[in-house]
Amino acid sequence: MxxxxxxxxxxxxxxxxxxxxxxxIALHAGGDPTYLFVSxxxxxxxxxxxxxxxxxxxxxxxxxxxFVADLARGDFGTSLSYRQPAIDIVLGAFPATIELAVxxxxxxxxxxxxxxxxxxxxxxxxxxxxxxxLGLLGQSIPNFWMGIMMILFFGLHLRWFPISGHxxxxxxxxxxxxxxxxxxxxxxxxxxxxxxxxVATYSLARNTRxxxxxxxxxxxxDYVRTARAKGLAEHVVVVHHALRNAWLPVVTxxxxxxxxxxxxxxxxxxxxxxxxxxxxxxNAINQRDIPLVQAGVxxxxxxxxxxxxxxxxxxxxxxxxxxxxxxx
Amino acid sequence: xxxxxxxxxxxxxxxxxxxxxxxxxxTGPRAASTIVVGLSxxxxxxxxxxxxxxxxxxxxxxxxASLFTLGADGTHxxxxxxxxxxxxxxxxxxxxxxxxxxxHDGEALTAEDVAYTFxxxxxxxxxxxxxxxxxxxxxxxxxSAEALDPGRVRITIARKNPIAFGLLTxxxxxxxxxxxxxxxxxxxxxxxxxxxxRLVSWTRGSEIVLEKTAASAAAYDRIxxxxxxxxxxxxxxxxxxxxxxxxxVAPDQIAAINQSGVATVQSITSTRRMFVGFNQAExxxxxxxxRAIRDPxxxxxxxxxxxxxxxxxxxxxxxxxxxxxxxxxxNAVKALSPYPFEPATAERLLDExxxxxxxxxxxxxxxxxxxxxxxxxxxxxxxxxxxYLRDAGVDVTVELLEWASxxxxxxxxxxxxxLFFMGTGGGLxxxxxxxxxxxxxxxxxxxxxxxxARWFSRWDALTDAATPEDxxxxxxxxxxxxxxxGPWLHLYFQPDFYGVxxxxxxxxxxxxxIYAYDARPKG
Numbered sequence: 001m002x003x004x005x006x007x008x009x010x011x012x013x014x015x016x017x018x019x020x021x022x023x024x025i026a027l028h029a030g031g032d033p034t035y036l037f038v039s040x041x042x043x044x045x046x047x048x049x050x051x052x053x054x055x056x057x058x059x060x061x062x063x064x065x066x067f068v069a070d071l072a073r074g075d076f077g078t079s080l081s082y083r084q085p086a087i088d089i090v091l092g093a094f095p096a097t098i099e100l101a102v103x104x105x106x107x108x109x110x111x112x113x114x115x116x117x118x119x120x121x122x123x124x125x126x127x128x129x130x131x132x133x134l135g136l137l138g139q140s141i142p143n144f145w146m147g148i149m150m151i152l153f154f155g156l157h158l159r160w161f162p163i164s165g166h167x168x169x170x171x172x173x174x175x176x177x178x179x180x181x182x183x184x185x186x187x188x189x190x191x192x193x194x195x196x197x198x199v200a201t202y203s204l205a206r207n208t209r210x211x212x213x214x215x216x217x218x219x220x221x222d223y224v225r226t227a228r229a230k231g232l233a234e235h236v237v238v239v240h241h242a243l244r245n246a247w248l249p250v251v252t253x254x255x256x257x258x259x260x261x262x263x264x265x266x267x268x269x270x271x272x273x274x275x276x277x278x279x280x281x282x283n284a285i286n287q288r289d290i291p292l293v294q295a296g297v298x299x300x301x302x303x304x305x306x307x308x309x310x311x312x313x314x315x316x317x318x319x320x321x322x323x324x325x326x327x328x
Numbered sequence: 329x330x331x332x333x334x335x336x337x338x339x340x341x342x343x344x345x346x347x348x349x350x351x352x353x354x355t356g357p358r359a360a361s362t363i364v365v366g367l368s369x370x371x372x373x374x375x376x377x378x379x380x381x382x383x384x385x386x387x388x389x390x391x392x393a394s395l396f397t398l399g400a401d402g403t404h405x406x407x408x409x410x411x412x413x414x415x416x417x418x419x420x421x422x423x424x425x426x427x428x429x430x431x432h433d434g435e436a437l438t439a440e441d442v443a444y445t446f447x448x449x450x451x452x453x454x455x456x457x458x459x460x461x462x463x464x465x466x467x468x469x470x471x472s473a474e475a476l477d478p479g480r481v482r483i484t485i486a487r488k489n490p491i492a493f494g495l496l497t498x499x500x501x502x503x504x505x506x507x508x509x510x511x512x513x514x515x516x517x518x519x520x521x522x523x524x525x526r527l528v529s530w531t532r533g534s535e536i537v538l539e540k541t542a543a544s545a546a547a548y549d550r551i552x553x554x555x556x557x558x559x560x561x562x563x564x565x566x567x568x569x570x571x572x573x574x575x576x577v578a579p580d581q582i583a584a585i586n587q588s589g590v591a592t593v594q595s596i597t598s599t600r601r602m603f604v605g606f607n608q609a610e611x612x613x614x615x616x617x618x619r620a621i622r623d624p625x626x627x628x629x630x631x632x633x634x635x636x637x638x639x640x641x642x643x644x645x646x647x648x649x650x651x652x653x654x655x656x657x658x659n660a661v662k663a664l665s666p667y668p669f670e671p672a673t674a675e676r677l678l679d680e681x682x683x684x685x686x687x688x689x690x691x692x693x694x695x696x697x698x699x700x701x702x703x704x705x706x707x708x709x710x711x712x713x714x715x716y717l718r719d720a721g722v723d724v725t726v727e728l729l730e731w732a733s734x735x736x737x738x739x740x741x742x743x744x745x746x747l748f749f750m751g752t753g754g755g756l757x758x759x760x761x762x763x764x765x766x767x768x769x770x771x772x773x774x775x776x777x778x779x780x781a782r783w784f785s786r787w788d789a790l791t792d793a794a795t796p797e798d799x800x801x802x803x804x805x806x807x808x809x810x811x812x813x814g815p816w817l818h819l820y821f822q823p824d825f826y827g828v829x830x831x832x833x834x835x836x837x838x839x840x841x842i843y844a845y846d847a848r849p850k851g
Contacts, residue, residue, distance in 0.1 A: 035740045038457060045466070046462045049457075053455040082372055093533065148558075148560050148561075151560070151561060155564060162570075164554075275534040280533060
């Protein structure tokens with residue numbers, strides 16, 4: 001396991017550098033970002049001064065290498081918009097996104113597995129058809145539209161849930177303020193319901209279909225037939241023999257799912273005015289705040305690598321045929 | 329076994345959720361002493377010398393007062409200062425401060441603080457990049473600031489400037505004792521101001537809370553600025569009664585808000601001038617279209633080709649009068665009438681200018697560029713203008729570009745176009761402020777590379793005009809030139825839409841400033 005982790009750490013350095021290079025090129029491809037940091041009436045001389053102050057007067061390779069050198073010292077740079085250390089701003093927004101992603105993840109997994117199993121066990125029936133249609137709908141409805149509809153119906157019409165906003169739990173918790181964190185918790189959950197469901201819908205639908213197809217495949221295997229022939233109770237056959245073996249593709253998917261959720265909640269965060277990293281990065285990209293984008297991208301990439309590694313470890317635990325050495 | 333755990337987890341989640349709903353449902357209106365304003369974008373900084381956007385300035389202006397301020401009608405209203413004396417040569421501005429002013433740190437606010445503010449902004453070591461050092465100081469040619477005594481401060485500028493007085497209202501006064509101890513990072517997040525409210529908290533991307541100072545006469549004890557980027561979410565929060573004022577209401581939500589019974593939409597014609605620029609840069613002169621628009625006769629002909637009132641009515645949901653130039657209507661030449669929509673006149677004038685349709689084909693080709701999503705319904709407006717010009721025989725290709733990274737650099741390098749759609753902020757307080765974009769041929773804001781000597785040669789005389797009457801005569805002459813042969817296809821002044829709760833008495837302003845300290849509870 002230690003070898004795998006070390007190997008992954010080495011890989012992650014290459015991946016992170018690649019990601020920073022791509023985002024650096026993409027952010028500079030549109031031209032000189034200086035114009036975003038001067039007033040619309042600034043003269044050419046003022047623009048030149050600001051360009052120099054922001055460091056955009058240097059050749060692009062020099063700017064990038066300088067960034068990488070600073071990064072090696074743990075300095076992610078200063079946000080051009082906020083004039084604060086970029087990593088501090090990103091880390092400040094990250095807990096809110098983790099809360100949203102965890103909430104959506106729990107909904108997506110907790111409901112997808114029973115729904116997928118039920119659909120598979122009732123293949124071809126109205127129950128299966130209903131779940132399949134709901135799954136298709138869940139994958140087809142854009143989550144921004146879903147979010148707006150939820151706001152109008154549950155927020156504005158029924159007044160069940162808050163329309164927008166966020167009450168922090170993780171941030172005070174990480175700061176050691178347990179009283180505030182747990183005092184906030186009910187309201188944190190309350191504010192998470194609508195954005196969480198909007199984010200979870202797609203994943204829930206996809207995972208339900210994945211569990212269903214995986215279960216169908218396993219239920220047709222000889223060892224399941226053998227288990228039934230031995231007279232085992234159906235729930236034992238399903239849970240201990242079928243579901244355990246149907247887990248493998250699901251685990252692969254849900255492991256990566258969390259990474260996608262962390263990086264893929266931009267639209268939902270915007271619709272619900274949720275102050276997470278997705279919205280922060282979206283604004284930073286629009287503002288061409290390069291250090292902030294780089295810090296956010298590195299954090300998300302590192303997170304994705306970490307999750308990938310965890311998935312590999314869990315995979316090996318679930319399927320003894322898979323060894324970490326072979327996967328290397 | 330695992331399935332059972334998962335089912336239990338799902339059930340537990342549902343119970344917690346249901347309980348949370350029951351516990352958390354709003355039980356009544358929030359404190360009447362708080363006003364909540366919904367904005368579309370977060371601010372970047374509380375460092376007054378680094379602020380470069382109107383949204384940011386709107387909030388900062390509640391924390392930092394200025395010497396004079398602008399009223400909604402463009403008049404100058406004494407604020408921290410009660411008097412201003414301008415020297416005969418127009419280079420020294422001496423402000424007399426009101427008595428009894430205090431900073432948020434509790435110290436007395438004196439002329440020394442004002443002088444410190446100006447000197448700090450101008451200090452190149454601070455590398456400030458906001459509107460104050462960038463636009464204001466360079467426009468007025470700031471030289472120095474000195475405290476004459478505790479109640480008087482003198483600002484010296486390098487050259488006489490008829491709009492310096494108005495530009496100086498943009499400077500946010502901050503307090504020496506506190507700022508001398510602060511790092512620039514601290515100044516960006518922990519302002520110590522001189523205005524009617526002080527900062528309580530700033531949750532980045534979420535909300536900014538301000539609290540009234542003891543000396544403030546504002547009606548509300550607290551102002552909460554909530555950042556709600558999505559227009560439909562802002563409208564929903566207003567209709568749900570959670571927000572009192574929202575900015576940038578989308579036209580398609582006006583009816584829903586007005587019918588909600590809890591809020592109405594105020595529409596106001598802003599000072600932002602919308603136009604299509606005719607870029608006469610050398611690089612475009614190589615093409616027939618680029619050559620054509622260098623001819624004032626062609627530009628005048630195209631004015632008749634676009635039906636601006638219909639664009640306003642159909643696409644912006646407002647009745648408007650077409651602009652006659654680059655100054656706001658209150659300062660425009662009254663004798664000038666907006667160009668009417670007369671397609672036949674446009675065609676005739678284009679024929680006479682030497683660009684006839686040959687065998688029913690188009691006269692010449694032009695590209696019309698615009699940023700996407702910057703201005704109200706801009707995509708549809710630009711498409712409509714393109715079609716009107718095509719109807720007049722101009723083969724227009726519309727290019728909709730990403731604003732920040734693609735279109736704005738083209739504007740700033742004066743290479744957009746040769747036709748481009750944009751809007752620039754204006755003011756009511758002086759026609760010269762609006763005209764100042766074209767003060768010099770080489771001005772960064774002369775996006776069209778216009779160089780008509782009849783306009784530019786009058787600037788020195790305008791600056792040195794001895795009397796207001798002389799100044800007005802010169803302004804009228806210049807605006808006539810701009811109307812006849814200017815580099816803009818005149819459009820309209822952008823309408824702004826604000827949603828306002830029926831609990832609140834507040835009036836939207838035309839200059840895009842949102843001053844919540846002007847609001848009062850109704851009843």
